[in-house]
Amino acid sequence: MMNTDAVVHSLVHTNTVECVRNDYKGLPSTLCQGCGHNSIASQIITACYELNISPEKIVKFSGIGCSSKSPTYFLSRSFGFNGLHGRMPSLALGALFADHTLHGLGISGDGDTASIGMGQFKHLVRRNIPMVYIVENNGVYGLTKGQFAPTAEKGLRLKRQGVNAFQPVDICMEALASNATFVARSFAGDPKQVKELLKAALSHNGIAVLDIISPCVTFHNHENSMHSYMGGKALEAPLHEVTYVPSREEIVIDCFEEGETRDVILHDGSMVRLKKLEKDYDPTDRHRAFQMLDESEKKKLLITGLLYIEPYRPSLFDLYVLPETPLNRLTEERLRPPKESIGRLNQMML
Amino acid sequence: MELANPVQIKDTSPPKNGAVINDFCITFSTINGSGSATANTTLLRAIFKMGVPVSGKNILPSNIQGLPTWYTLRVSKDGYLGRLEKDDIVVSMNPITFSKEQEYIVPGGVLLYSDEIKLHIRREDIHVYPMPVNNILNTVGIPAKLRDYTANMVYVGILAELLGIKMKNVVQALEFHFKGKESAIKPNLDVINLAAKWAQDNLKKSDPYFIRSMDANVNCIISDGNTAAGLGAIYGGVQFVGWYPITPATSLAETMHEYVPILRKDQKEEGKETCVMIQAEDEIAAIGMAIGAGWGGLRAMTATSGPGLSLMAEYLGLAYYTETPVVVWDVQRVGPSTGLPTRTAQGDITFANFIGHGDTQYILLFPGSVKECFEFGWRAFDLAERMQTPVIVLSDLDLGMNQWISEPFEYPDQPMDRGKVLWEDDLEKILEKTGEKWGRYLDIDGDGIPYRTLPGNQNPRSAYFSRGTGHDEYGAYREDPEVWERTLSRLKLKFETAKKFTPKPILREMARAKIGILSVGSTDFSIQEARDQLAEQGIATNHMRIRAIPFDDEIRKFIEAHDIVFVVEINRDGQLKQLLTIQFPEQATKLKMVARIDGLPLSANWIEEQISAKEASK
Numbered sequence: 001m002m003n004t005d006a007v008v009h010s011l012v013h014t015n016t017v018e019c020v021r022n023d024y025k026g027l028p029s030t031l032c033q034g035c036g037h038n039s040i041a042s043q044i045i046t047a048c049y050e051l052n053i054s055p056e057k058i059v060k061f062s063g064i065g066c067s068s069k070s071p072t073y074f075l076s077r078s079f080g081f082n083g084l085h086g087r088m089p090s091l092a093l094g095a096l097f098a099d100h101t102l103h104g105l106g107i108s109g110d111g112d113t114a115s116i117g118m119g120q121f122k123h124l125v126r127r128n129i130p131m132v133y134i135v136e137n138n139g140v141y142g143l144t145k146g147q148f149a150p151t152a153e154k155g156l157r158l159k160r161q162g163v164n165a166f167q168p169v170d171i172c173m174e175a176l177a178s179n180a181t182f183v184a185r186s187f188a189g190d191p192k193q194v195k196e197l198l199k200a201a202l203s204h205n206g207i208a209v210l211d212i213i214s215p216c217v218t219f220h221n222h223e224n225s226m227h228s229y230m231g232g233k234a235l236e237a238p239l240h241e242v243t244y245v246p247s248r249e250e251i252v253i254d255c256f257e258e259g260e261t262r263d264v265i266l267h268d269g270s271m272v273r274l275k276k277l278e279k280d281y282d283p284t285d286r287h288r289a290f291q292m293l294d295e296s297e298k299k300k301l302l303i304t305g306l307l308y309i310e311p312y313r314p315s316l317f318d319l320y321v322l323p324e325t326p327l328n329r330l331t332e333e334r335l336r337p338p339k340e341s342i343g344r345l346n347q348m349m350l
Numbered sequence: 351m352e353l354a355n356p357v358q359i360k361d362t363s364p365p366k367n368g369a370v371i372n373d374f375c376i377t378f379s380t381i382n383g384s385g386s387a388t389a390n391t392t393l394l395r396a397i398f399k400m401g402v403p404v405s406g407k408n409i410l411p412s413n414i415q416g417l418p419t420w421y422t423l424r425v426s427k428d429g430y431l432g433r434l435e436k437d438d439i440v441v442s443m444n445p446i447t448f449s450k451e452q453e454y455i456v457p458g459g460v461l462l463y464s465d466e467i468k469l470h471i472r473r474e475d476i477h478v479y480p481m482p483v484n485n486i487l488n489t490v491g492i493p494a495k496l497r498d499y500t501a502n503m504v505y506v507g508i509l510a511e512l513l514g515i516k517m518k519n520v521v522q523a524l525e526f527h528f529k530g531k532e533s534a535i536k537p538n539l540d541v542i543n544l545a546a547k548w549a550q551d552n553l554k555k556s557d558p559y560f561i562r563s564m565d566a567n568v569n570c571i572i573s574d575g576n577t578a579a580g581l582g583a584i585y586g587g588v589q590f591v592g593w594y595p596i597t598p599a600t601s602l603a604e605t606m607h608e609y610v611p612i613l614r615k616d617q618k619e620e621g622k623e624t625c626v627m628i629q630a631e632d633e634i635a636a637i638g639m640a641i642g643a644g645w646g647g648l649r650a651m652t653a654t655s656g657p658g659l660s661l662m663a664e665y666l667g668l669a670y671y672t673e674t675p676v677v678v679w680d681v682q683r684v685g686p687s688t689g690l691p692t693r694t695a696q697g698d699i700t701f702a703n704f705i706g707h708g709d710t711q712y713i714l715l716f717p718g719s720v721k722e723c724f725e726f727g728w729r730a731f732d733l734a735e736r737m738q739t740p741v742i743v744l745s746d747l748d749l750g751m752n753q754w755i756s757e758p759f760e761y762p763d764q765p766m767d768r769g770k771v772l773w774e775d776d777l778e779k780i781l782e783k784t785g786e787k788w789g790r791y792l793d794i795d796g797d798g799i800p801y802r803t804l805p806g807n808q809n810p811r812s813a814y815f816s817r818g819t820g821h822d823e824y825g826a827y828r829e830d831p832e833v834w835e836r837t838l839s840r841l842k843l844k845f846e847t848a849k850k851f852t853p854k855p856i857l858r859e860m861a862r863a864k865i866g867i868l869s870v871g872s873t874d875f876s877i878q879e880a881r882d883q884l885a886e887q888g889i890a891t892n893h894m895r896i897r898a899i900p901f902d903d904e905i906r907k908f909i910e911a912h913d914i915v916f917v918v919e920i921n922r923d924g925q926l927k928q929l930l931t932i933q934f935p936e937q938a939t940k941l942k943m944v945a946r947i948d949g950l951p952l953s954a955n956w957i958e959e960q961i962s963a964k965e966a967s968k
């Protein structure tokens with residue numbers, strides 16, 4: 001949370017795109033008080049404000065679920081499309097081709113992504129479209145009132161359904177397996193880390209998957225589960241301390257000792273600085289990331305941080321020869337082949 | 351006829367000396383995957399180049415290699431292009447179907463067969479010519495690996511000699527097929543030439559069939575409907591295609607993959623392309639991508655067939671309610687279920703019309719010819735963007751995958767209609783005009799069509815949030831009963847407005863006709879032939895080919911003006927008739943179903959028999 005001074009400051013202080021923090025706000029939330037999704041929404045607002053992205057340069061997408069409702073609670077000045085359950089990836093992909101200069105921001109739930117939407121999710125990741133894909137992961141279906149999500153831990157007991165007999169789906173693992181170029185896990189109860197990871201994700205030229213544990217206070221806030229605030233806090237094991245450094249900014253943060261930090265330069269020249277905590281962790285080592293996820297599963301730890309990054313793989317847009325002008329601004333002269341061509345075409349059909 | 355060039359010769363008197371000229375059917379029986387398509391289309395094209403109206407139909411099994419496959423060429427001096435239920439000449443290369451095929455040959459017809467087939471020929475009333483296929487291939491010295499592919503060229507040469515197809519035209523056809531590639535043309539041509547020579551030296555022609563040059567095909571082209579549709583879309587400025595392979599729609603998207611790089615180079619930024627194509631992971635994703643792109647302001651489409659359309663139901667409902675333009679080509683095949691994937695049908699009419707839960711309505715287009723596939727290829731985008739709604743184009747396998755003689759493609763005669771789109775300044779102007787009132791779903795003009803803004807618009811007041819949940823004129827979430835009713839009523843009004851933009855039905859009249867015929871799509875060819883046959887029996891008919899839903903008011907007038915109206919279609923339940931019954935309940939008793947589905951295009955004979963029998967039983 002920001003301190004009061006900072007709040008007051010952001011109300012009056014315009015960023016470099018002439019916006020105050022309020023310009024990034026949405027409608028009042030209708031989610032439950034204390035829902036993790038709300039705290040993520042507020043970090044999105046802050047991250048976009050601090051990143052100096054004009055709200056008109058962002059497009060929001062979501063599927064169906066409590067999580068997917070949340071795009072109305074931030075960035076009112078951004079276009080958005082609340083689509084179908086599990087099918088947001090395809091919608092976002094098509095829409096982002098309309099104007100490749102926009103930032104895509106997708107919000108999904110763990111059911112929306114890892115159950116009904118697993119196929120579309122993995123294919124979106126595989127295509128490496130530049131967008132941020134947030135899974136607000138609470139281990140349950142919030143909107144339909146508390147059924148098991150595919151991310152629910154084995155052995156979890158829910159009021160109506162009894163005990164979950166199945167191994168959970170690990171969204172980061174799925175993303176990695178699909179060759180994601182940016183995979184991070186965070187916890188809604190760790191707003192600073194969420195915000196820094198969000199900024200890095202928004203600067204990444206490719207798909208950035210953020211699996212954020214986001215407690216459902218109404219249906220799944222068991223203290224011994226890692227999807228709850230208490231459980232999450234107790235089990236969180238950050239890999240490193242994440243700081244996003246914008247490209248224009250001189251790197252003025254304290255000088256770390258050699259070997260204490262890792263800097264990853266992103267496509268747009270900005271940087272993620274990862275300060276070592278207990279052990280060194282190399283986020284460009286995909287193999288290590290798999291291992292780390294596997295170990296944390298076994299140890300029942302909530303590993304958070306930037307698990308994997310590959311900043312320079314060509315994005316989906318790089319694979320097409322798109323004009324500089326956004327496609328949705330092209331006029332008839334550029335879209336309809338010239339009249340002379342029809343004669344030649346008919347000749348080809350003889 | 352609308353399609354084949356109107357042909358003047360109208361000589362129905364028996365041919366002199368019993369010769370049958372330019373009016374018969376040839377059926378080729380081959381093994382699927384044996385390269386017979388090259389041989390068959392070479393003959394089709396050669397006959398076309400002789401100026402003789404000809405049509406070709408594939409009857410394919412649903413596999414790539416090994417099962418029997420048939421191809422029928424219909425040569426028709428009168429320009430009839432529909433299916434004919436008779437075989438004048440059968441060319442048999444397949445022992446498995448050899449016995450069966452003999453049964454279908456008309457008395458006095460012809461059987462040409464590979465002399466490798468050592469089976470008994472039971473018919474004594476037909477002309478029989480064995481073809482020394484292996485001998486000819488050996489003489490030419492075709493390498494083993496090419497044998498299967500060139501074997502069918504033997505019958506090309508023999509038929510050319512037997513029927514009088516000009517070798518010059520055969521060469522032209524081969525050059526077309528192999529895009530002038532000498533190394534591919536030569537072995538095939540060698541086989542053809544030797545086979546023709548063999549026929550000249552060894553065959554004594556006893557049958558009555560001849561092909562003689564005409565000039566009926568002046569200015570005509572040959573194309574299949576899918577190619578035409580894909581090209582039409584390219585001329586319509588399509589910007590996004592999301593698709594998933596499915597017979598018989600695959601070739602529509604593949605044509606686009608082929609032509610986009612040629613026809614859609616950006617005129618301004620060199621080396622850039624203005625259309626994006628993505629093969630999606632399934633049809634749900636394909637339609638999702640297209641709807642996303644349509645929402646973003648791109649001319650977006652997908653192409654599919656029944657099973658894919660079934661998967662698209664939920665998304666199409668979303669597009670209807672969020673008022674998102676998108677174009678869906680459904681190249682129909684036989685259902686339900688996987689059905690007969692390589693056979694034709696008009697079985698998705700009611701499904702496409704009602705697709706999705708709740709109250710929905712879609713603009714449906716029914717192209718009836720190759721030329722119209724091209725036209726609807728571009729026009730569908732104008733409609734979708736003008737009306738801000740999905741447009742589903744119902745083609746079928748027969749139209750989409752078979753080669754048809756057609757008038758040439760016509761360059762769009764109207765500029766693109768991008769509909770009511772507001773960019774930065776437009777929005778300012780409309781705010782000024784309406785006194786600061788603009789909402790994404792606000793009906794400013796009273797025609798049910800609101801104004802939309804597109805992502806990327808930098809005007810801070812341009813953004814809105816699209817949602818499939820209840821929303822008011824400003825896009826805000828609302829559950830209020832009156833808001834829901836108001837929106838759904840406006841959508842209905844919008845659908846009425848669509849009638850101003852949809853293609854009108856096409857009427858063909860005969861003097862003093864009391865009988866009406868209604869149809870959609872590719873049945874047109876056989877219907878026109880059936881009408882001529884009926885006219886010969888003294889039964890005059892008027893025909894209206896419906897080209898769009900919402901139904902035009904002309905259709906009501908047409909039904910009113912006739913004593914009885916036959917609704918001809920390729921499905922079991924009379925789906926078009928069902929929709930007409932719903933739309934025009936007072937007229938419903940006049941509608942008579944002439945519907946059938948067996949996987950094949952309707953033949954003129956069958957339509958004629960149905961109508962004359964129903965007439966007689968009155």
Ligand SMILES: Cc1ncc(C[n+]2csc(CCOP(=O)(O)OP(=O)(O)O)c2C)c(N)n1
Nearest residue numbers: 065066067085109110111112140141142143
């Ligand atoms: C096709 C379809 N099936 C089922 C539903 C019902 N449904 C709505 S939200 C939801 C689950 C949402 O869970 P999750 O994605 O985890 O989001 P959360 O509410 O937990 O944030 C389901 C099953 C639906 N809207 N659409």
Ligand code: SF4
Nearest residue numbers: 032035066142216217
């Ligand atoms: S039900 Fe759970 S997920 Fe939904 S709003 Fe409430 S706390 Fe959040």
Ligand SMILES: [Mg+2]
Nearest residue numbers: 109110140141
């Ligand atoms: Mg959930």
